[in-house]
Amino acid sequence: MDIALALAWIRALAAAVERHRDELTALDTAIGDGDHGANLSRGFTAVTAALDAPDAPEPATVGAVLTRTGTILLSKVGGASGPLYGSAFRAMGAPLDGPTATPAELADALAAGLAALRDLGGAVPGDKTVVDAWTPAVAAFRAAAPAGLAAAAAAAADAAERGAEDTVPLQARKGRASYLGPRSIGHRDPGAASTALIFRALADATHSAGG
């Protein structure tokens, strides 16, 4: 991955959030407070604006793109997803301190993002959170990394989507959905759904870049 691809990933993600905004909100309305779409939309609108700003600093590393994204999410999103995704992107950016990153380095970065999520939110797989999409995505990415970025990203996106779908039968143990007790069963977790967008955007951007 180079800096241009990192930027393309973030832009594809911002576009995906906008397209799926109402869907994320609907998921969050069912078992949360109905703001997940608006939260991420607000955050990624700010991210895109920052990237597009005439005086935006030219990122010197792949990590700089991700760290900057995380910092903006942290300071614009709020709610649960703001600190979670903000910290995850910042954690991913930290190790990627060169102008390019190998698939293996990216796998480590994604794992660092997951660690940040788990560290901050305290959720474990099965709690019906972002962790349930992020965990299989990182594993799939790492497993397919030897086959190249495109294969790894595609595998991760598929895994994230399956992970999100797999949250449907779960009873939430973290986040707002946990307040519903057994009534949280039967709904896809909104955060897991947006995590699937993160990984699908990575696959799409990689694919477009011919990578």
Added chain:
Amino acid sequence: MDIALALAWIRALAAAVERHRDELTALDTAIGDGDHGANLSRGFTAVTAALDAPDAPEPATVGAVLTRTGTILLSKVGGASGPLYGSAFRAMGAPLDGPTATPAELADALAAGLAALRDLGGAVPGDKTVVDAWTPAVAAFRAAAPAGLAAAAAAAADAAERGAEDTVPLQARKGRASYLGPRSIGHRDPGAASTALIFRALADATHSAGG
């Protein structure tokens, strides 16, 4: 009319109010505040309770029945209809100071009731109020009085019902319905509708009494 018939009138009226309670409320919901049925029901429930009370004083005159009814309405109904009907019944009771009343005396009493209504509320015919049912009823009663109480009461009841129906195309100029301006057109006035019940109850009681 004797004291027993006066009591029968009030009881028939109380029963009619209960039967038409929701209808009066619906009329008042359309162009008022939706309480006319509840108001009159509260009032006539209290009137019936007072008449039925073990320690209720035996009325010595026809007027005593009507005055007592008016006093209880005044102190139980509130709103516009409480003082209006309360004063009207008290005004009707005042002149009827014997154990019986002739149809001509009753015609005068009904006219006194109308005068009290007009005096207190300031409405004239055509304003879309109780006055629009009460006015033709008094006139019809007086015209038919020579033919006896039954004929007079029946004529008054018919006239009151027509009067109430005739309020439908009017634009209200008094009471809450006037706030609606032209939007009050097309609805029967709730007070005119309850006035029709007053005269129909008189006719029914008279009929049952074989008078």
Added chain:
Amino acid sequence: MKKLINTPESVLPDALAGFAAAHPELTVDLDARVISRSARPAVPKVALVSGGGSGHEPLHAGFVGPGMLDAACPGEVFTSPVPDQVLAAAQAVHSGAGVLFVVKNYTGDVMNFRLAAELAAEEGIEVATVLVDDDVAVEDSTWTAGRRGTGATVAVEKLAGALAERGAPLAEVAALGARVNAASRSFAVALGPATTPAAGKPGFELPDDEIEVGVGIHGEPGRRREPLRPAHLLVAEVVDTILADHHLAAGDEVIALVNGMGATPLLELYVVFGEVHARLAERGIRIARNLVGNYVTSLDMAGFSLTLTRADPQVLELWDAPVATPALRWS
């Protein structure tokens, strides 16, 4: 109908019992249905008595206390109190300097308070009445019932109450009340209807993109329906409607009440207040004092009313005077 009540018939006594329990500093006569201050004045003062149908809480019971009303007499929901009840309120707080009735201009209220005033006179109690009729949605003519009394009631009760507290005579307190009413105008819009416990269904039905404009406080429909618009456009219409009827010029000061009708989030009322403030500023009119919240409600109606009262030094000074009631309190 969904309401936190026991039965439609018992709403008022049940709520009064709750009010009595919540405000032990006030005296609540559950039989007479009169809320009054517990302490009698050391020297005779004009007693302020107000009342009207219930469903407008905190009006009027929530305004009983030092600096405002001496007594309130709540009628059934949207139904004016009966004369006996108003008389009982006057008797409870009369201290020899006369009683001022603050009456919102509705046929029922006017008649019941008038009959009560006659009864009070028979008992030797001097009564004066201030009629509140501030709602510009209603045409003011001798051929109609006249304008409704709405939000200005708060200002009349606060300011006349402050003046009475200072020992002003009845005529003076009544004159101030009339002056405050004359200096006040209101207008309201509804986003949704109200449901009375007795009726059990909404007073009107409204499509999801329409509002009722020029509504009163009894759940009745307004003067007309209009499409819902962004707050700044809606507020512009409301402000302009009031200003068209109000003699306010650049440089004038007002007390502004942005009043919820019962079901409007405070967050939205602040959005409305911001727009009112901006619109008046454009006209050079300054909001010297304000209230934002539920003061004169219409059960569970959604929407807001705006009341503008022209301020002058006396009005502002009386407004700032201490008040200690359940719903208005400062020192």
Added chain:
Amino acid sequence: MKKLINTPESVLPDALAGFAAAHPELTVDLDARVISRSARPAVPKVALVSGGGSGHEPLHAGFVGPGMLDAACPGEVFTSPVPDQVLAAAQAVHSGAGVLFVVKNYTGDVMNFRLAAELAAEEGIEVATVLVDDDVAVEDSTWTAGRRGTGATVAVEKLAGALAERGAPLAEVAALGARVNAASRSFAVALGPATTPAAGKPGFELPDDEIEVGVGIHGEPGRRREPLRPAHLLVAEVVDTILADHHLAAGDEVIALVNGMGATPLLELYVVFGEVHARLAERGIRIARNLVGNYVTSLDMAGFSLTLTRADPQVLELWDAPVATPALRWS
């Protein structure tokens, strides 16, 4: 969706602008989205900072002022504020004696305030946090997100605010806040849903004869649906649910908050308070102080919450201490 707003995106800035215009006695930083007291303390005192998603008004901005909060930082509707914003609030009011964060227990609030506390520490500002988690509808276990913070927030902010005003050190103010939280339990029922501007439709649909029991303050459905019942039965269930989790015995005194969720008429809240009072009296529990009204709302949700805080002499004395904020004011 019918709301008095300009756009869903601008609700918060528009409402903040209105709040600033309505409360000139407070300082409102529209960029940082921080409401704070205008006067700096003469001697350093512990600064109380609270915040959370908007839509719960008057919480928290309505509780900024002498005797209560020093600053509030409102997030977007039902979305906790961001760390930068919380930090800005702390910086605005920090006077050298440390800052107490009052945080309602929601994942988002906890994380954002925790990150803000880390930032504040980097700036040399000492921060302590009181977590409010009083809602007995939610199971309290280390495996869940824990109980939600709801009505008890008012008591924590009032009482800790009063203690801070007296110059108590940070640890003591934080300990009192924790003690008040531990002495408080809440439970809520909804008669109707809330609609966020962003979602544009109600958080749930409810048939006309059913209620949601055990709801929070974010428009989410509750623990279960039940048929609507008369107020005394509903209140009995709510009181008993709280008492089953609360160590209250005959002879105990409580502060009771009967809180509207935004769209409930005050008349009904008084009916509820009357029933709460009666039910507690049966158990020998006395309501020493109370609040009845909209304090911790959920936009336009209909329903109520009950919060009971066990009272003791210190609690009552701090409760009675003067407070001068937009929404709570006595002296």
